[in-house]
Amino acid sequence: MSPQLLSIITLWAAAALYAVAMVAWSIRLSRVADERIRAREGGVDAPSEVNAEAPVRERVAVGARDGDDAAVAAMASGATSFVVDDGDDSDQPRRSAADRALGAARSAMYMGLVLHVIGLIARFFEADHVPWSNMYGYTITGSLTAVAVFAFVQSRKDITYLGAGVMGFATLTLGLGLTVLYSAADGLRPALQSFWLVIHVSIAIISTGVFVVAFAATVLQLLQYERADGQREVSGGAMSRLGTRGRNVIVRWTQRTRWFEAVPSAQKLEGVAFRLNAVGFVLWTFTVMAGAIWAEHAWGRYWGWDPKEIWSFVIWVLYAAYLHARTTTGWLGRKSAWVSVGAFVALIMNFTIVNLYFQGLHTYAS
Template identity: 35%
Template sequence: MTNQTLAQASDIAVWASMVLLTVAMLAFAAHLAVTGTRVRAQSVDAATRESAADSAQQGGSADQGGGVSVLTLPPEDEPAPTRRWGVIGMQVTWLATFALIAGVVLRGWSVGRAPLGNMYEFALAAAMFALVIYAGWALRKDRLWLGLFVTLPVLLILGAAKLSWYTEASQLMPSLNSIWLIIHVTVATLSVGLCVIGCALALLYLTKDHYERKGDVPGWLAALPASKALERITYGIHIVAFPLWTFTLIAGAIWAEQAWGRYWGWDPKEVWTFVIWVVYAAYLHARATSGWHPRKATWLAVAGAVCILINYTVVNTFFVGWHSYSGI
C-alpha cells in the first residue's frame, strides 16, 4: 500500500530543496563576482607596482653620481577576497541537501521500497548524490568556487524531474522486485552524481584554459583555480566515477541474466550504457597518453556526460525495450 501522506511530504521536501538551491545558487554567483573582481584588482595592482619598481630602478641607475636609487613601494595590505557570500551559499546548500535526502527517504517510506523504480526517483537519487558529494568534499577543501556549477545543474535536474518525469508513488513492476535494483541502480545514480560534477569541472577547465591562452581572464573566472588545477581535479573525479560505471554495467548484466535468462540482449539501454563506458574509457586513456593534449582529452569527458543525458532522456522516453521503466 502507498502512504499518500508520506508521498506528499516527499514532494514538499523536494520543492523546498529546489527553493534552497535557488538561494544557494544566487549566493555562490555573488561569491564568484566579488571574489573575481577582487582577484583581478589585486593582479592589476601587483603588475602596476612591479612596473613602477622596474622603472625606478632603471631611472636610479642613470644618476650622474653613479649611485643607484631604487624606489621601494610599501606593501599594501590588500584585504582577502570576501568569503561571506560563498559561506552563505554553502550553508544553504547543506540545508538543500538535507531537504533532498528527506524527500528521497520519504518517497521510499511511502511505498515501502527503495525509491529507484522510475525516471523521477532515479533523478532524485542522482541529484542527492551530487549534492552529498559536493557538500562533503567542501568540508575537506575550499570548494566555494564550485558551488554555482553544482547547484545549477542539480536544480535543472530536479526541475526536469518535477515537470517532466514526475510519477505518483506506486509499487514496483514484478521484474524490478530484486535486490539487484538496489545494487545496480544505487551505484548508477552515484556514478551519475559524480559525472555531473565532473562535467561541470571539465567545462570550467576548457573555458578558463581558453581565456588563459588569450591572456584575458574575465572577472568570475579569475575566482577559479588555474586551468591546470581544474584539469587535474576533473581527471580525479572521473577516476572515481569510471569504476562505479563499470560496476553498473557488470551488475546490470548479472541482473539481466537472473531476470531474463541472458547477460546481454542489445537492448537500447544496454547499448547506451556500454557507449557511455566506452567514451569515458577513451577519455581516461587519452588523458594518460602523452600524445593527447589534456584539452582534447577533456572534450571526451564532456561527450560522456552528453551520452548520459541522451541515455537518460531520449532512450528512456522514446526507445522501447526491456528497460522501459520510465514510469511516464
C-alpha cells in the same frame, strides 16, 4: 500530512535552497575575483587559486601599511578576513563580502541537502520501496547525489569554484523532475522486485553524481583554455586567427567575465576532472557488471543488446577512452576534455532519449 505531500514540499524547498546556493556561490566567485584584481592592480601578489579554507592572511587587502601592527596581529591570529585602511588603528577582523557569500552558499546547500533527504525518505514511505524505480525517482536521487558528492569533495579540497555549476544542475534537474517527470508512487514490477534494484541502480546514481561534478570541472577547463588562447591572440594582434563566430563569442565572454579570475588554471581543473572521472568510471564499471548479473537473474541472459544495455556500454567505452587519452601524449588538455564531454552527453542521452523513445526491456524505467 501524507508522505506524498511531505515529499513534494520538501523537494521544492530543496530546489529553492539550491537556487539560493547557486547565486551565493556565484557571488563568492565574483567577490574573490574582485579582491584578486584589486590586489594585482595595487601591486600585491594574489593567490593563484581560491582557497575557501585558508585564512585571508593570504589575501590581505591593499592599503595595509608595511609593518602595521594590526595587520601582523590579524594575520597571526588566522583571521578569516582582514581589511585595514590607512589611519585605522582597529585590530578587529571583519568578514569580507566573499566570506559572507561563502557562508550563505554553504548554509543554503546543507539545508537543501537535509530537506532533499527528507523528501526522499518520504517518497520511500509513499512507495514502500526504494525511490529510484523510474525516471522521476532517478532524477530526484541523482540530483541529491551530485550535491552530496560536491559537498563531500569540497570539505576536503577547495572546489568552491564548481559550486554555482553543480547547484545550477541540481536546481534544474530537481525542478524538471517535479514538474515534467513526476509520477505517483506505485508497486514494483516483477522484474524490479530484486535486491539488485538497490545495488545496481544506487551505484549508477552515485557514479552519475560524480560525473556531474567532473563535467562542471571539464566545462570550466575548456573555457579557461579559450580564455588563455584569446589573451595570447589579442596580445599578439592575431585575433583573426580565431576560427568560428561562435568561438569568438565564447572568447569575448570569458575575457569580459571577471569571475574567471577566481577559477584555477585549466591544468588544475583537468587534474580535478580526471580524478573524479576515474572514480566515476570504476563505479560505472560495477554498474554495468551488476546490470548483467541482474539481467541473467531476471531474463536468463547476461547480455541481450537491449538499447539501455548498449548505451550503458557506450558510456563505459567513452569514459575508458577519456582515461586512456588523458594518459596519452598528444591527447592531454583540450582533446581529452572533449572526449569527457562526449561521454557525459552520452550519459544524459541514455537517461532521456533512450528511456523515452527506445523500446526495450528497460521501458519500465521511464
